[in-house]
Amino acid sequence: MYNLLMDQIVKSSFEQVDIAALLRRHGINPTAQRLIIGRAVFSSFQHISADQVLKMVNEERNCVSKATVYNTLNLFAQHKLVHEVIVDPSKVFYDSNTSPHHHIYNEDTGELIDVGEGELEVIGIPNLPENTVAAGIDVIVRVTNRNRPILN
Amino acid sequence: MYNLLMDQIVKSSFEQVDIAALLRRHGINPTAQRLIIGRAVFSSFQHISADQVLKMVNEERNCVSKATVYNTLNLFAQHKLVHEVIVDPSKVFYDSNTSPHHHIYNEDTGELIDVGEGELEVIGIPNLPENTVAAGIDVIVRVTNRNRPILN
DNA sequence: CTGTGTGCAAAGCTTTTGCACTACT
């Protein structure tokens, strides 16, 4: 069964080779499932959620379980291969662009897009609590559609 | 049963009166459950999550259901009585301070604190997508404890 | 008695855990 999966992967173009190398460079053992998931994450979509990945990888046949998708995306995030963007309590987005940048989130459509380079800047360094180290800054600009129904 | 609850509430000090007035001012009908939940949210804690509210309101006796706590907190947020702070996919914090300000989140302890006035500033206005309006900007400074175990 | 509003049990999500299995040493 693994051999079947592996065949399917090795057979295809060099994108996969790159992804395998990418995983290795980040200290992740490139298994069949991880290559499939990696391909989904690094394909055209810039921001993708776990359930979108799940749908993509199982479009043709069921070969990766829900749990593995979630665990693998967490693994990628821990190894800084992707960046978690938390904008909605019920959905984490994974961003294949790991260079620091900010986001615009449309609360009506659920769409997440990047803020252009240099359009937004954060100035100042806040006093951090005792014995803590900064791990990153997330800026989310929340927008809504014009003409949305009025809140009663 | 409602009379019992109401008695318990009316009996107590003027904090509750203020909360009832606060709810009315925001167009929310002040029912027994909402007053109890309101009291929890506006008491000493500045940032509180739904399950913390649930614990607080049911400390003495079980009188408010899980669903009602969640629905009521959503209601408060919709009516701008509190501000939702989304920092962790599995937990929404409700902030009783609705004036614009930013947050520091400790990923190790789950602690959420305010950035002091003027310590951090966001400069610039990004290009928003067609037909959308800005609804707010959230800035989250993520910190971790020093001495945390090294990522392998 | 009718219609609006409220509260909650049950259902529906997303995510994590614990264990079987694999594959190296």
Place this chain on the structure above:
DNA sequence: AGTAGTGCAAAAGCTTTGCACACAG
């Protein structure tokens, strides 16, 4: 054989939905 690492079914946890009940007109 032993050990570290991997994948997934089942469990857990957070949130929403749909319906029964309460209350005002």
